[in-house]
Amino acid sequence: MRRRFRHALAAVALLAVVGSAAVLLLGGGSPSGRIGLSTNLLGSGEDLRTQLATLHDAGIRWIREDSHGSASNRSAGGSTGAQRTT
Amino acid sequence: MAAAAAEDVDVLAIAGYSAPWSTSDPGGDVHAPPRDAGDYAAYVRAVVERYGPGGEFWQGDGPERPLRAVELWNEPWGHFFFKPDPDPARYAALARAAARAIRGAADGVEVLVPADLLQVRTDGRIVPWFSALLSADRSLPELVDGWTVHPYPSPRSAPPDPRGDSQFGFGRVEETRRIAVAAGVERPIWITELGWTTATGSDEGVSEEQQAAYLDAALGRVLGSWRDFVPHVFVYTWNRSTGVPGDVEGNYGLRRADGSFKPAWRVVTRRAATDE
Numbered sequence: 001m002r003r004r005f006r007h008a009l010a011a012v013a014l015l016a017v018v019g020s021a022a023v024l025l026l027g028g029g030s031p032s033g034r035i036g037l038s039t040n041l042l043g044s045g046e047d048l049r050t051q052l053a054t055l056h057d058a059g060i061r062w063i064r065e066d067s068h069g070s071a072s073n074r075s076a077g078g079s080t081g082a083q084r085t086t
Numbered sequence: 087m088a089a090a091a092a093e094d095v096d097v098l099a100i101a102g103y104s105a106p107w108s109t110s111d112p113g114g115d116v117h118a119p120p121r122d123a124g125d126y127a128a129y130v131r132a133v134v135e136r137y138g139p140g141g142e143f144w145q146g147d148g149p150e151r152p153l154r155a156v157e158l159w160n161e162p163w164g165h166f167f168f169k170p171d172p173d174p175a176r177y178a179a180l181a182r183a184a185a186r187a188i189r190g191a192a193d194g195v196e197v198l199v200p201a202d203l204l205q206v207r208t209d210g211r212i213v214p215w216f217s218a219l220l221s222a223d224r225s226l227p228e229l230v231d232g233w234t235v236h237p238y239p240s241p242r243s244a245p246p247d248p249r250g251d252s253q254f255g256f257g258r259v260e261e262t263r264r265i266a267v268a269a270g271v272e273r274p275i276w277i278t279e280l281g282w283t284t285a286t287g288s289d290e291g292v293s294e295e296q297q298a299a300y301l302d303a304a305l306g307r308v309l310g311s312w313r314d315f316v317p318h319v320f321v322y323t324w325n326r327s328t329g330v331p332g333d334v335e336g337n338y339g340l341r342r343a344d345g346s347f348k349p350a351w352r353v354v355t356r357r358a359a360t361d362e
Contacts, residue, residue, distance in 0.1 A: 034309060034316075035358040036098065037340075038279055038323040048089050055324070056093040059358035063090065064098040064278055064320045066160065 036062030043067050087137055091151035098198075098278065098320070099137070101130045101184060102159045103167065111169055118169040119176055127183035130156065131191045138192035155196040157234055157278060158184050163215035164206040172205040172215065178223035185229035198276055199226070201233035201262050203253055216262055220269050227271035232317075235262050236279040242290040242334070243282070246304040256280075256304055263315055274317045280304060281322035281338045284348065287331025298349035305357045321354055 037060055041051050055063065090097050103109075103116040108125040111118035120126050136143045137153045144150040162168040162177045185197045201216040220227070237256045239246065246256040253261065259275060266272045282300050285291035292300065301321065308319045321340065328336035329343035340351040 033096075034318055034361055035305065035354060036096075036318055036320040037354070038281075038320050038325075040323070040325050044325065049092075051324075052089050052093040052095055056095060058355040060354075061094060062096045062098060062318060062320065063324070064100065064157075066100060066323075 033061050036060060036064060039063045039065050040067055041065060087143060087151070088148055091149040094149075094151070096151060096154055098276075098318075099133060099153055099156045100160045101126075101133065101156050105129070115169055117167045119173070119180055123179045123183040126180050127187040130158070130184040131187035134188050134191040134195055138188075139194045140192060152192075153195055155198055155232070155276075156184075156188060157198040157200070157276075159200065161202075161236065162200055163202050163204065165208045166206075171207050171209075172213075174215065174218040175222040178219055178226050182223060182226055182229060185226075189229065196231035197229060198232045198234045198278070199230045200235070201266070201275070202235050202237075203258055203261055203265075216265055217269075220265070220271065227269075227273070230271075230273060232274045232276050233262060233266060234276045234278045235259055237277060238279070238281070243292050243296075245296075246300050246307065256307075259312065259316065272315075275315055277308065277316060277319040279322040280319055282350075283334050283337045284327065285330075285332060285334045285337040288334050290334050291331075291337065294348045294350070298353045301350050302353045302357070305353070309357065309361050321350075 037055065039051075039055075041048055041063070042065065044051070087097060104111075104118060104120040104126070106114050106116055108120040108122065109116050109118045110121045134153060134156065135141055139152045141152055144152055158181045159177065160167055162180075163172050165171045168177065181199050185199075188195050188197055199219075201219070203214065203216055205211075205213045205215045205218075207213060216233075235258075237259050239256050240254040244255065252258055259277065263272070263275060266275075280301075282292050282297045283290060284294050284297050286293060305319065305321075308316050323338050323340070325339045326341045326343055326345060327333075327339035327348075330336060340348055340354060342348060
């Protein structure tokens with residue numbers, strides 16, 4: 001009986017470990033409202049709903065949709081990181 | 087907006103730029119302020135009335151997730167997005183008109199105003215942005231719910247805690263806060279862009295492993311010691327990288343050109359999953 005209990009306990013612990021690892025591997029888990037992503041979903045040419053589902057599953061709850069922020073638009077000015085220009 | 091609502095994702099709206107018919111640029115470039123601030127305010131009001139709380143967009147079936155925040159313009163401190171050059175007084179007039187329009191259109195929409203330390207000018211002069219903005223319109227902060235910053239380090243390949251001049255490092259977020267506190271206009275600071283490029287063919291690029299490590303350190307600081315005053319951070323960017331080694335702007339992505347994830351994606355998702 002005690003051995004069976006120990007086996008059950010070990011199985012539960014193993015499941016917990018595997019589950020936690022899966023969450024980390026898949027990038028899932030409880031969502032954070034603090035971390036968001038800059039996106040250009042509408043201009044990406046990729047399926048909108050698929051992208052949003054991926055972000056949701058990864059725990060992302062905020063996006064900053066930046067259709068003008070593409071590499072081509074920024075290449076002339078070099079806006080990112082250009083606080084020092086001399 | 088409907089697709090984002092269906093996935094429980096909030097959209098931070100960037101209200102920009104000018105419309106081709108309204109821009110002050112003689113050549114019609116929309117990355118210049120409009121001739122009339124009222125045109126910009128009308129545009130922002132229309133967006134909030136449609137997509138904000140109680141907006142007409144949400145009157146039908148389906149999940150509702152109205153706009154909760156609007157950032158007024160993107161990087162008005164840079165000549166590339168506020169042509170011909172950044173102009174704190176002119177931007178303040180735009181922001182004031184737009185903020186009042188938002189207030190009149192809906193409750194519950196936060197007004198966010200860019201508050202980076204410095205301007206990026208065509209003449210290369212290093213001139214303050216945030217303090218100049220505050221001087222240009224001392225009562226503007228009464229209409230502002232949050233400041234935004236893009237603390238990319240300079241040089242861009244610098245780690246998040248570089249030694250040296252704090253004006254040019256990731257840590258300059260604290261300087262924006264110090265200025266706000268000193269002026270009595272402390273607000274939450276949203277980091278609406280942050281990232282490192284993996285353009286390894288450029289001196290400004292870092293390796294994918296460095297990108298992951300730097301983001302991890304930066305996010306750790308945001309979620310740790312800056313937790314009380316930084317409510318949100320947006321990593322630049324979900325977009326796929328071009329994969330062209332010398333393309334600095336095109337390799338900030340968390341994904342490679344083929345859509346596979348860089349190591350930094352794992353960092354972001356782990357931080358998002360474990361932050362409470």
